[in-house]
Amino acid sequence: MDFNAQWNLWMEWLGSFLYSVRRTTSLDAFFLNSSYLRESVKLLILGSIIETGRRLCQWLIERFRLQYFLSARFDEGDPAYEWLILFLTQENVWKNSRDFIVTARSSKRKWAVKSGPGAAIEGNADYVPSFGAPQLFRWKGHWIEITRLKDNQTVPYGSFKSFSSLQIIIYTREMSVLSTLVEEARIRYNETSKQHVTIHSVDSPNYGPGSIWNNVKVKFRRPLNSLILEEGFIESLIGDADEFLGLEDWYVEAGIPHRRGYLLYGPPGTGKTSTVYAVAGELGLEIYSLSLASNFIDDPFLQRAVSSIPKHCLLLIEDIDCAFPSREEAGELDDQRMRMYNGIGPPPFMMPQHSKVTLSGLLNMIDGVSSEDGKLFFATTNHIDRLDPALLRAGRIDKKIQYKMATKMQAWALYKRFFPESRFANIVAKAEGDNGTNQSDNAILLDEPLGSDKKISRLTELASQFAESVPADEFSTAELQGYLLTCKMKPLDAVSGILEWIEQERLDKRERAEREEKRKEKLRESRLRAKTAIVADLVGPLQEQAASEDASPTRSSSNPIPEPVTPSQTSRPQLENDPDTVRSLKINGVHISDP
Template sequence: MGSLFETARRLLSSLWDALINAFFITADFEDDDVSFQWIMHWLSEQPSWKGARNVQISTSNFDLLHGVEIDSGEDSSTHSRKVTYLPAVSESYTLWYKYRWMGVTRAVQSSQGGWSTRETLTLSVMARDHGILAKILQDAKNGYIKAREDKITIYVSDSMNGWRGLATRPKRPLNSIILDPGTAELVVEDVRDFLSSKEWYAERGIPFRRGYLLHGAPGSGKTSLIHSIAGELGLDVYIISLSRSGLDDTSLADLISDLPERCIALMEDIDAAFHPGLSRETPHASSMQTPNDLGPDMQRTRPQPSGRVSLSGLLNALDGIGAQEGRVLFATTNKYNSLDPALRRPGRMDLHIEFKLASRFQAEELFKRFYAPSPSASARGSESKHPTALGKRGNGHVDTTGDPLIDLSESQAPPAPFSSSSPSPSPSFPSSPSSPPYPSPTATEKHEENTSDRPASGPTYVGVVHSGRAPTLSRDQINALAAQFALAVPERQLSMASLQGFLMMHKTRPFEAAADVEAWVEKELMERREAEKGENEQ
């Protein structure tokens, strides 16, 4: 009797499988493939998905799935978090798509004793051929691309040597990277032209790949430019960390061959992984390196590499048969000369761009950008419910230009937690006598060292509190201050990152920034000289 039941069960099971095979198309999507993201996004858009009863909640902001904003009733940019309903693991769902029945299952498999997991999404659609699947994939891809129009996605390799989405970032405008005139445009146009030249390469049998080596001073905008180019050209960034533990020559080659056709592969600080003192066959050990050929403000702690990639492994991965066609490789280094010539040669690194320390031109442009009122702030200012008298600032400053002003007397200036010291006027400021008096530094910009005039109950902190706002300056005022600022910055001695850091310390005080920069530069350079002297004596 028992064997009869078993035979009947098997028969029914085979019949069911045959039925599914005959009338359904089944597709699996693995989470290390970008199509998994397309389908998850597409699923979240389906009207019938909204009826799903058992769902998993995600507040991860990596995904771009259509979620539900949980509104706290306050400023949404700071308080609300997007909540997304995902298919629950090991649950089966049924949906209707274009009058067709569809089954959806999400499964998670663990391996390596639970250390790593792999997700699969399975779609079964009632159809006789692949046409409907192709249509779903096309819709899913288009929807996903549209959702990311103003973002770039950053991928890193995971412990299983697959690609994993790390974060989505808003695009950074190209004009926010201040380089010598024409540099940013040269690189972005080169990449654009390369990407549109597939046929040219095919006709000549040349591998369709291009490498860019950005080298030079730390904090000069190399990484920022790459992110900006990715946004400009709609490319995702795949970070290849050569020193990641567990990465060896074979897995590096696999990772590179797994890159999608149009993307940016980014290898940062490539010098930290290789230098000529090491044999091509020897796994690197860049902990031997010391960042000694740069000034103190340029020195940095190098990550201690623990990977096992050899230089020959990298060279093979870059131009071996598995190397992905159409990929754009960006590598950055602070030590151009220490790179093996084989790595720098055309074919691997076709365009080498040098990034120098800040010029006066860059310092001036940085200042202008830093204190320029943002369009949203100007709009808020003009919509103020309590407009100040024409030409008069909320904080008592008189504007002589008629430019739109932001009322600083209202919500923007936080109440002073402790009394402010009287600021010195700016004797060198070259603007007209009617220009606004020196704005009082708000309490938010005080530093912990200035404790003498602070009430005992006041908060103790170091640095600049973010809520402070700079006074709105006219274009002429900004230009004059920027010129004064740039005059005090010596050519090619300080990095843009350090100048940005100085301006951040004067976030609400453009007049002081212009007046104090000279003393700050002197102090920076003196500290650098002393550090260099100390190093030489050792």
């Protein structure tokens, strides 16, 4: 019984007492009802004794917990939270749960329950327990209690976001029990993740106590031989990264920050991101991926996100050049602002948004005082010329790796990758000359490879024909892969149709280039019209003022004043009627030209 309960009891008794006094007609009658007073006093004393006993028991329990309990909290988004969830799932702690959250199965990590020993529930749905009720289980002779806590935080625009955490209570006085449990959970997590690559990303700003990295996905590791790159390239990169991770003590002794940065640059579709996934899978590293194009990522958020990354992981920033807009993009933004100034453009919230990350914030993230050590930093870009030289200096970017369009050797390797000897060795030679054979069924899939040297050499010959037909340094490996996917079971059709595909691709690229050139031309015209309108608005009032001064009586009547010609009467209609020929304009001595 707390203070409020006692106060309410006192007020109730006092009200009853005053009511009794008011109802009595004499002092004798009041004392005749004194039994009610005695019962009220007894009740007050009993309540005080019970409240004192409750507080004493609570104090004893708290003292007992301080002496004989260990308590720890794991916040969602932190790597240790994932370790513990996997540990509890493998220990079948949630086997008696009766409340589930059913979601469609995806690459996003969810620790679902199991239908039996060692067998996960089959199907296209995940049955995730809500973890609402506290769970008690025994592990290595110690009782452990698990409770899931939720904290709802207000985020922008008046919505709420829920952040979860796990509270663990171990009934022991030995700290080593907690450390052993956490270490075993980490080992189990690493063993389970060997066949996968874990990718942490940020899909929304985090305003609560949880970790910033609020989205975790799992993908299968990519085999190194699936990367169609120059021979020895990926092995050299992995060897360099592995050497860096193993030399932490050397870096400390030498007084050099234990950081290493890689920049992968080149045309899109050449394998930059695939290389990062392959390196992470081979070295057993988790990927923390950031996109600087997100409208909620600014310098403080970037610093907080990178500071929360653990050691021995891989930080990936894709398309890092988006933090440095090109001259064309900057011109488009200026054009939108000018149109908005004239009242014909979109409102501010509909204008294109650019990255809020500054160069200074990016540099501080990489090698500033508060930057984290012990991680690999990978950045990708399609336009290395947009990057500031300060970003590319040694110590920030230690190794720059260029990716080019596919060579003939890469085309040959890609064809062999699609049509391996183990599955397509049984290409019947006589079927090629048989007019009655359906050419779309020219490959027979086998469960076991055949050992015919003639057939194997024929498949290699087809790969050489395919490579010879592909021009070097013109198409990316992604484009060639897209073509081979259209005939993935037809190795002969892949060779016979490659020339036609190349001509069609060249035609499509020319059309795209023409459309892009027309778009830029319209953009230049629109920008010129906007500048013309602004100058006309500024010069027009000055013309009117000059005309009124010239029309004063002091001027000789023999020299009549010509009627002023405003830009709205000449220049602007001329520009609007003939935008294809007008490239420069001069209004009252002010020259406007297309940049």
